[in-house]
Amino acid sequence: MSVWLPTSPCTPAACAGHEGRVASVPHAAARLIAAVAVVLLGILGAQPVRLLPERPRQALVRAWATALVRAFGIRLTVHGSPGPDGGRLIVANHISWLDIALVAAVTPSRMLAKSDIRTWPVLGPLSRQNGTLFIERDRIRALPDTVAAVTRALLDGDRVTVFPEGSTWCGRAQGPFRRAAFQAALDARVPVQPVRITYLLDGRTPAGAHPTGVYPAGAPAFVGDDPLTASLWRIVRARGVRAEVRLLPRIPPGRHAHRRDLAAAAQAAVVPGPAPAPPSLPGIPSQPGPPSATDRDSAKRPSESVHHWVNSSPAESSSFRMPS
16 A cells, blocks of 8 residues: 555444444345346446437436435435536545445536446446546556546536545544645636535434534445445445435636645535534544645545545646646
8 A cells, every 4th residue: 555545544333333223134135135226227228328418318317326325225415506517526525435326316427436446346337337537546657647537528528526535534534635636627627516425314413413514424434444245234224314415606717726725625615614623432533624725635544445536736837747
């Protein structure tokens, strides 16, 4: 593992518990079977759907992603509007692999994912067929090519979703937004769409929630060394989980000239106000609030998660300068 990759201190034991009702084993198994059926339907229908015009294609993707979320027993609430068509960089906080389906259910887009997902069963073929962009997280020299690929997609009018924290965080703590992806938005001169993802229990504010809107994710949290199979089973056993997706005001192109400032503005929108110190919980040391615009990105050892975005420092004249 490279020491410059991001990580979070969150662990399954401390973050992924579910304080609420638990579904029976037969009920959970039925949910899992339904979710697998929806995924297989998506794989089989991916190629024909890609041949459709943009609007009907996006409508079908939203319907498929919504069906997948519901198959897992999660209710979805959406605040805000995706707005007009056209290229934009969508940036969201990252809690779970379910975040991918939540974003697709609201505003279908191309995802930026770690290259490991190419080889995953089921999700690998589905991601390849749906235009996912991949990042070689262990090869810092591949970063300029990744930024260039995202820029080309944005210039082509695509929406591209990234999770700039670079790793999954449970909600009791957050990671700083990495800057490299924002250079693609600057180069393509497209707006940035901040998105806030929250998981709630029975629509109630859970214990440990902060007034800034930061919540512990509970069952959906996919953190640390959590195996995908364990995460799947924990989610289908949980009852009363609701996901909220908030589409926040877009940051128009030209408002910020530097990716450092653009990343700071996006993070301030997703995590509003000064983030208080998380509660003292096993496995989660105290975390500082979001960094100021002048703070340097930290270099930390990575934990396994669905998405990783690498550390980068400002480039004065080119989006292809290597991060330091």
